[in-house]
Amino acid sequence: MIDFSRVNYNTKIMKAKLLLTSVLMGVLMTSCYTEVIVEDEYIDEPVYNTSQVLHAYDLWYVDINATRGNGEVPFLQRAFTVSFDRGTLYANNNIVGIGKTGNGFGIDVGFYDPLRGAVEIDHDVDGQWLLDVFPVNGNTIELYDARSDTSYFLKGYQVGNFDYDMVFYDNINYFLQEYDAWEKTYTSLEGALNEFDSENFLQFNPGYFRSSIDAPGTRLVDLQWDFEGNYSVYDIENDETLKTLTLDYRSSSNDYFELYVINDSTIELYHPRSKTVYEFRGRGYQQYLKAGKGAVEKKRKKTSNPIMKVKRSRDI
Numbered sequence: 001m002i003d004f005s006r007v008n009y010n011t012k013i014m015k016a017k018l019l020l021t022s023v024l025m026g027v028l029m030t031s032c033y034t035e036v037i038v039e040d041e042y043i044d045e046p047v048y049n050t051s052q053v054l055h056a057y058d059l060w061y062v063d064i065n066a067t068r069g070n071g072e073v074p075f076l077q078r079a080f081t082v083s084f085d086r087g088t089l090y091a092n093n094n095i096v097g098i099g100k101t102g103n104g105f106g107i108d109v110g111f112y113d114p115l116r117g118a119v120e121i122d123h124d125v126d127g128q129w130l131l132d133v134f135p136v137n138g139n140t141i142e143l144y145d146a147r148s149d150t151s152y153f154l155k156g157y158q159v160g161n162f163d164y165d166m167v168f169y170d171n172i173n174y175f176l177q178e179y180d181a182w183e184k185t186y187t188s189l190e191g192a193l194n195e196f197d198s199e200n201f202l203q204f205n206p207g208y209f210r211s212s213i214d215a216p217g218t219r220l221v222d223l224q225w226d227f228e229g230n231y232s233v234y235d236i237e238n239d240e241t242l243k244t245l246t247l248d249y250r251s252s253s254n255d256y257f258e259l260y261v262i263n264d265s266t267i268e269l270y271h272p273r274s275k276t277v278y279e280f281r282g283r284g285y286q287q288y289l290k291a292g293k294g295a296v297e298k299k300r301k302k303t304s305n306p307i308m309k310v311k312r313s314r315d316i
Contacts, residue, residue, distance in 0.1 A: 050114040050115060050116065050117060050118065050119060050133050051114040053133060053135055053141060054084040054112075054114060054119060054133070054141075055084060056156060057139065057156030057157055057158060058083060058104075058105070058157065058158050058159040058162075059081045059082075059083055059104070059105070059156070059157045059158070059159055059162050060081060060082050060083065060084075060141070060154035060155065060156055060157075061080065061081050061154060061155045061156075061157060061162075061167070062076055062079050062080060062081065062082065062152060062153075062154055063152075063153045063154065063155055064077070064152075066152075066153040067150065067151065067152055067153070068150065068151045069145075069148060069149050069150030069151055070148070070149075070150070071145065071147070071148020071149060071150040072148065072150060073126075073129060073131070073143070073145050073148070073150065073152065074123075074125075074126045075091065075109060075110070075121075075123045075125065075126045075129075076143065076152045078091070078093050078288055079091040079092065079093055079106075080092045080093070080095070080098065080167055080171065081105075081106060081162075081167075082106075082154070083105045083106070084112055084114075084119075085105070087111055087112065087113070088108055088110075088111060088112075089108070089109055089110045089111060089112045089121060089123070090102060090105040090106045090107065090108055090109065091106045091107060091109045092105070092106035092107075093106065093107070093109075093287075093288035094106075094174075094178055094286075094287055094288055095167070095168055095171050095172070095174050095175040095178060096175060096178045096179075096264050096265070096282075096285060096287075097264055098164050098167060098168060099162075099164030099168075100264075103159070104159045104162070104164070105159070107287075108124075109123060109124055109125075110122050110123040110124045114133075115130075117132060117133060117134075118130055118131060118132050118133055119131050119133055119143075129145065130146075131143045131144060131145055132144040132146065136153065139155055139156040139157075140153060140154065140155050140156070141153075141154050141156070142154075165241075166240075168261075169240060169241055169243065172233060172243055172259070172261070173204075173233050173305075175261070176204040176233070176267075177204050177205060177206065178282070178285060178286050179265075179282030179283060179284055179285055179286070180203065180220055180283060180284025180285075180286065181201050181202065181203045181212075181220055181223065181282075181283050181284055182201065182202045182203070182204075182267065182280035182281065182282055182283070183200065183201055183216060183280060183281050183282075183283050184199065184200045184201070184202075184216065184278055184279070184280050185216070185266075185279050185280065185281045186277070186278065186279035187276065187277075187278055188276055188277040188278075190275060190276070190277070191271065191274045191275045191276025191277070192273075192274040192275065192276070193274070194271065194273070194274040194276065195249075195255075196255055196271060196274075196276075196278070197276070198213050199211045199212070199213060200212060200213055200214060200215065200216050200218075201214060201218070201223055202280060203225070204231065207230070208228055208229065208230055208231065209228070209229060209230075209231040209247060210225040210227065210228045211225065211226060211227045211247075212224060212225050212226055213226055220283060220284050227249065229247065229248040229249055230248040231245065231246060231247050231248065232245070232246045232305075232306065233245055233259070233305055234246070234305055234306050234307065234308035235305040235306070235307050235308070236307075236308055236309075236310060236312070237307055237308070237309050239311075239312060242258065242259075242260075242312050243258075243259040243305075244256065244257065244258055244259060244308050244310065245257045245258075245259045245269065255271070256271075256272065256273070257269040257270060257271055257272075258270040258272065258312065258313065258314060262279070265281055265282040265285075266279060266280070266281050266282070267279070267280050267282075268280075270313070270314045272313045272314075277314075
């Protein structure tokens, strides 16, 4: 019987051999190859300093859309970035506070031990994992889980030149989901009357939203959700910091808003049709930390927002 895990491993080894000439490995490798004699045959094995590879950059951005394989490594599936720092593994699991939490490194989520061509990770929630480490190019590594035959690709950055805003806006869907509810705190006097004026709470979940007309200040546990429907977040062509949001109310045409982020807990929705400005404040922040509902259920998925060809209709 063919040992497919061994075949996959050997394939990875051959892949690594071809990439050892990269600029990164030219600096980090302690030697190019070592020869091992097996049944009178010479096998070239790549030898490099795994610790130096992992420590070459402050932050490793998990490019979730580049993931290959049908399995998953839960703590990588949750993380936007991971950092390897003197045996402690850090991760930015939340969009809220990214760039500020842990001086940009995120939270302590476990420990790691660099091995020969691999890293052993003891995660506080997900337990022990042995991942093969393969340099891909000057700022990219592959972490491969042989058990699930799944590869994650991480791009390296120094904390001083990492674009946290890019990560924030590229993953704004998760930002909306990181609060149990968004409470309306402001409605502009300018603007025509419309049905959305009566909505005081919004909640965003993967794939759907809910709304409530309960009075401002209502406790979250007492909220009665009056409506549930689909929503979509759109990227805007040639405007990286503008997003648009549509709420599907079924009974009428979709409500369309320009979405602006004021800070880590406040968003502004501008309703072009009525020219009304609304502000919502996040309540019930869910930090994806060590355990609990958020740590188990929050997972990033391969996504890309659809493109909407509109122009910003409100200057802020």
